[in-house]
Amino acid sequence: MSAFVINRLLQAFFVLLVMSVLVFVGIYLVGDPISMLVSPEATDLERDAVRESFGLDRPIFVQYITFLGSALQGDFGRSFLTGEPALQLILERMPATVELVGFAMFFSVVIGVPLGIIAGLRPEATFSKVIMTGSIFGFSLPTFWVGMVLIMLFAVQLGILPTSGRGETVQVGPIELSILTLDGLRHLILPALTLGLTKASLIIRVTRAATREIQAMDYIKFARAKGLSSSRILRVHLLKNVLIPIITVAGLEFGQALAFAVVTETVFSWPGMGKLLIDSILTLDRPVVVAYVLIMVLFLVLLNLVIDLLYMVIDPSSREKVRD
Amino acid sequence: MTVQPTSADRPARTRADTPFRRIVRQFFENPLAVFGLIILVGLTVPSFLAPWVAPQNPYDIGTLDIFDSQLPPLSTSSSGDITYWLGTDGQARDVLSAILYGMRTSLIVAFSAVAGALFIGTAVGLIAAYFGGVVDAILMRTVDIQLSFPAILVALVLLSVLGQGIDKVIIALIVVQWAYFARTARSSAIVERNREYVLAARSLSLGSRRIIFRHMLPNTMPPLIVIATIDLAHAITAEATLSFLGIGVPVTEPSLGMLIANGFEFMMSGEYWISLFPGIALTLIVLGINLVGDHLRDILNPRNAQ
Numbered sequence: 001m002s003a004f005v006i007n008r009l010l011q012a013f014f015v016l017l018v019m020s021v022l023v024f025v026g027i028y029l030v031g032d033p034i035s036m037l038v039s040p041e042a043t044d045l046e047r048d049a050v051r052e053s054f055g056l057d058r059p060i061f062v063q064y065i066t067f068l069g070s071a072l073q074g075d076f077g078r079s080f081l082t083g084e085p086a087l088q089l090i091l092e093r094m095p096a097t098v099e100l101v102g103f104a105m106f107f108s109v110v111i112g113v114p115l116g117i118i119a120g121l122r123p124e125a126t127f128s129k130v131i132m133t134g135s136i137f138g139f140s141l142p143t144f145w146v147g148m149v150l151i152m153l154f155a156v157q158l159g160i161l162p163t164s165g166r167g168e169t170v171q172v173g174p175i176e177l178s179i180l181t182l183d184g185l186r187h188l189i190l191p192a193l194t195l196g197l198t199k200a201s202l203i204i205r206v207t208r209a210a211t212r213e214i215q216a217m218d219y220i221k222f223a224r225a226k227g228l229s230s231s232r233i234l235r236v237h238l239l240k241n242v243l244i245p246i247i248t249v250a251g252l253e254f255g256q257a258l259a260f261a262v263v264t265e266t267v268f269s270w271p272g273m274g275k276l277l278i279d280s281i282l283t284l285d286r287p288v289v290v291a292y293v294l295i296m297v298l299f300l301v302l303l304n305l306v307i308d309l310l311y312m313v314i315d316p317s318s319r320e321k322v323r324d
Numbered sequence: 325m326t327v328q329p330t331s332a333d334r335p336a337r338t339r340a341d342t343p344f345r346r347i348v349r350q351f352f353e354n355p356l357a358v359f360g361l362i363i364l365v366g367l368t369v370p371s372f373l374a375p376w377v378a379p380q381n382p383y384d385i386g387t388l389d390i391f392d393s394q395l396p397p398l399s400t401s402s403s404g405d406i407t408y409w410l411g412t413d414g415q416a417r418d419v420l421s422a423i424l425y426g427m428r429t430s431l432i433v434a435f436s437a438v439a440g441a442l443f444i445g446t447a448v449g450l451i452a453a454y455f456g457g458v459v460d461a462i463l464m465r466t467v468d469i470q471l472s473f474p475a476i477l478v479a480l481v482l483l484s485v486l487g488q489g490i491d492k493v494i495i496a497l498i499v500v501q502w503a504y505f506a507r508t509a510r511s512s513a514i515v516e517r518n519r520e521y522v523l524a525a526r527s528l529s530l531g532s533r534r535i536i537f538r539h540m541l542p543n544t545m546p547p548l549i550v551i552a553t554i555d556l557a558h559a560i561t562a563e564a565t566l567s568f569l570g571i572g573v574p575v576t577e578p579s580l581g582m583l584i585a586n587g588f589e590f591m592m593s594g595e596y597w598i599s600l601f602p603g604i605a606l607t608l609i610v611l612g613i614n615l616v617g618d619h620l621r622d623i624l625n626p627r628n629a630q
Contacts, residue, residue, distance in 0.1 A: 015469055026485040133356060136618055140611035142561050144568045145584055145603035152591050152600075163592075259474035263565055267588075278569055281484040293481055297473070304472055 008308065012301040019297045020071070023290055024064050054080070071294065077287035079280075086291035090273050095175040096166055097272030100264065101257045103179065103192040108199035109250055116207020117234075117242065123212060131204060138201030143260065147194040147267035154190060162187050164269035191268040195261060199253055206249045210242045217241075244315050251307040255300045350623045360615025367609050371427035378421035379406050383576075392416040394590065397597050411597040413586060419597060422583055423605045429579040430606070433490060434559035437497035442552050444498065445505025450536045450544070452506070453513035464510065467503040475500040479562060483571045493572050497559050508551050512544040519543075546624040553617035557610045564606055580606045 042050075051057045055066065067077065076086040115135075119128040155163040167187035169176040178184025214220065215238065223233045262274035269275070273292060280288035351357055370377050380387055392401050392408070393416040399408045410419040452463040470478075479496040486492040516522060517540065525535045564581030566572035573579045578586070580602050587599030 015472075018469075023481065026481070136614050137611060140557065140607055140614050142564055142581075142584075142603065142606055142610070144565060144581075145599070145606065148584070148588060148591055148599055149603065152596055156592060156594060255472075256474045259477035262476065262480065263569065266569060277480070281480065281571060289481070289484060293477075296477060300472055300474075 005305075005309070008305050012305060015301055016294070016297055020068060020294055021064070023293045024067060025060070067290075076291035076294070079288050080285050081283060086287040087295075089276065089288060090292055090295055093271060093273040093276050095177065096270060097258065097261050097265070097274055099177060099179055100188065100191055100195065100270060100272060101254060101261055103188055104194075104196035104257060105199060105250060105254055107192055107196035108203050108253075109246070111196075112200040112203025113207050113242075113246060116204040117211050117238075119204065120208040120211025120215065121234075123208075132208070135201040135204040138204075139198045141197065143194060143198060144263050144267050146197060147191065147264060150190045150194060151267070161190055163190075166271060191264050191270050194267070195257055195264045199257060202253065203246065203250065206245055207242060210245045211238065214238055214241045244311070247314065248307055248311060251303060251310070255303045258299070259296065347623055351619060354619050356615050357619035360612040360619075363608050363612035364616065367427060367605065367612065368431060371424045371431060374421070374424040374428050378418075378424045379409075380418040380421040382417040382422040382425055388416045390416050394595055394598075396595075410601045411595075413583075413598045414590060419583075419601050422578065423580070423602050426578050426580045426583045426602060427605060427609065429490070429573060429577050430560050430563055430581070430609075433493055433497070433563045433573065433579065434556055436494045437501065437559045437563075438552055438556050440494065440498040441501035441555065442505050442548065445502040445507075446509040446541070446544075446548060448502070449506040449509025449511075450513050450540060453510045453517055454532060454536050454540070460510075463506070467506050470500075470503040471507070475558070475562065476565065479566060480569070480571065483566060488571065488574045490573050490577060493563055493566060496566075497562060500562070501555055501559065504551055504555065505548060508547050509544055512547050513540050516540045516543050550617060550621045550624055553613060553620055557613040557617065560606070560610055560613070 048057070055063060058066075070077065074087055078084060079086055079089055082089070115131050119131045122128050151163050154161040165187060166176075166178045166184060168181040168183040169178050170180040170184070172180070178188050220233060220237055223237050224230075228237075259274075261270075261272060262277055264270065265272045265275040266278055276288065277292045279285075280292070375381070382388075389401060389403065392399075392412050393414055395408055395412045397409060397411040397419075399411065400406070401408065406418065408418050408420070410423070412418055413422065448463055448467075452460040478500045482496040482499060483492060486495065522535060522539060525539050530539075560580075563572055563579060564584070567579050567581030568585040570585070572581060575582065583602040584599045584606070587595075587597075587602070590596075590598045591600075
């Protein structure tokens with residue numbers, strides 16, 4: 001078990017290193033950030049001075065080593081646009097994104113698991129077929145378009161929900177939360193619904209598949225033969241085991257949703273780190289893009305590690321299967 | 325001499341239900357899948373015939389009349405010879421024509437990307453399965469790492485490096501999708517590798533390339549076809565999303581995603597049709613592919629085949 005954890009940590013470190021090189025070198029090839037920093041009338045001398053002050057005149061290899069050294073100390077450089085530390089910019093925006101994604105995932109599990117179990121218990125029923133067809137429809141909808149249609153319906157036509165921003169927030173320690181105020185919650189509903197819809201469709205399908213598989217297991221048949229009530233079989237025997245794949249999928253999808261929040265945040269002008277990424281890509285704000293990607297990589301690698309460990313805790317039989 | 329095998333072959337073919345016929349028959353037994361196929365054909369055919377069937381060429385600035393901009397659906401053009409069934413956008417383009425042309429761009433990008441990813445991924449998967457050992461470990465670790473990163477994020481960062489353009493979007497989509505094919509091809513090829521016919525081919529000392537591509541490949545195709553179908557839907561959505569974010573296809577060749585993005589500001593002022601109809605077209609085409617793909621998976625899954 002500990003060998004497994006160490007192995008995974010080493011692997012995570014290696015992935016981080018490779019990604020840092022790929023991202024740094026890749027982003028380096030994009031445009032000339034100097035043109036964003038100086039006025040178009042600036043002389044070559046002035047350009048060179050700016051170039052030098054940001055260290056952009058040195059060889060790319062030296063720039064990378066400097067970057068890596070500072071990155072290990074939590075310094076990802078400063079935004080070319082605002083001059084603020086890139087890491088700070090991203091961390092400031094992170095709570096908004098995590099809040100949005102968390103709410104969306106909560107929504108998708110609350111909707112998806114019951115519907116999936118219903119569809120799995122009675123696969124031939126009309127209602128189940130409606131659920132399954134609905135789920136295909138659900139993940140065929142392009143997220144950004146769903147967001148726009150929701151804005152059109154609830155904000156433009158009905159005028160009952162706001163279209164952009166986080167609304168009123170409450171300061172909890174160092175982070176701000178929208179979810180604790182009514183106004184914040186009203187701002188959160190549409191983006192979370194947009195982001196959660198596709199995820200709910202996926203959870204429905206995973207739950208259904210797991211339910212069908214587990215229902216055919218001997219221990220369910222035995223429980224039934226023992227004369228246990230069907231609600232007890234459902235709650236104790238079925239639900240517990242259905243939750244194993246759901247936790248894995250929901251965990252992995254949390255990472256996916258975190259990245260996909262880029263789209264939702266752009267549509268709803270949600271001030272999260274995804275919107276920051278798009279803005280930084282469009283303005284060639286290189287340090288912010290690099291810092292965002294590396295923080296995401298770190299986050300995803302840790303997330304995968306946590307899911308693996310969690311999996312071993314909730315599913316004892318998987319412990320024996322660990323090879324590494 | 326050549327007549328004999330064919331005449332012996334023919335009755336055998338008509339008598340036995342070939343796998344292909346079984347698949348086609350099972351496919352048409354499912355009304356939803358047929359519905360998906362009808363949507364697909366109904367959308368792709370006119371979009372590929374766009375230059376001949378579209379009421380207007382939305383890229384020919386000469387034919388656009390600025391007085392016709394932002395007209396609601398079913399308006400008639402000021403010249404009186406075109407009916408704008410789905411209205412016009414801010415640049416006086418007929419929305420229906422723009423959708424037909426835009427869908428063509430979306431489909432071309434998605435088909436090329438999936439074909440590229442299918443080709444590369446399958447080759448990698450088969451090589452990993454056939455050789456095993458270190459080759460397999462390195463290739464599959466790469467696949468694992470690649471798959472642990474969200475596709476949209478990888479594509480975003482790649483495009484921010486590569487810049488805009490149809491070819492760049494195709495490259496980015498191939499990069500994010502090849503790994504799915506590699507994993508699928510490997511797992512089904514490993515099953516095939518231990519079959520007798522591969523052993524027989526090996527004992528005839530046929531070359532690795534021949535065994536992999538002539539013997540193993542055809543038998544690993546069914547699951548790959550399913551993945552390719554469903555991936556086509558992913559590719560269309562991904563391209564639309566990237567174009568919506570402003571880093572996909574260039575403005576000169578607007579895809580469905582860009583049409584939707586262009587209509588965003590108008591939607592806020594109640595001119596819904598500029599975004600709504602391209603979005604419906606996009607949803608329908610993805611839905612059609614998913615309905616077909618979902619049912620293909622059920623048919624081709626060996627567990628479900630009787």
